[in-house]
Amino acid sequence: MADTRKVTVTLPVATLDEVRRLVEAGQATSVSGFVQHAVALALDDVAGWSLMLREALADTGGELSAQERAWADDVLGQGRDAGAA
Numbered sequence: 001m002a003d004t005r006k007v008t009v010t011l012p013v014a015t016l017d018e019v020r021r022l023v024e025a026g027q028a029t030s031v032s033g034f035v036q037h038a039v040a041l042a043l044d045d046v047a048g049w050s051l052m053l054r055e056a057l058a059d060t061g062g063e064l065s066a067q068e069r070a071w072a073d074d075v076l077g078q079g080r081d082a083g084a085a
Contacts, residue, residue, distance in 0.1 A: 009035060 011019075019034050028034040057063055064072065072078075 016031070019028065019031050022028040022034065023030055028037075
């Protein structure tokens with residue numbers, strides 16, 4: 001068995017109730033097992049998006065220049081003023 005560590009996660013009550021219903025119905029092994037599975041799926045999703053982004057950048061000329069990154073940050077609201085809102 002892999003090393004594990006117990007953590008505290010805060011979920012909306014309705015979400016926890018739904019997970020517990022899935023456990024009671026036998027569709028999930030336990031609340032902990034459900035959360036472990038959900039985290040694994042999320043990590044796979046992030047890895048997939050990262051790979052897709054790397055491939056897209058490679059196909060379109062490589063990493064963004066500083067000017068392109070500044071433009072994207074501005075358009076996406078990630079500029080310096082975004083934290084002031």
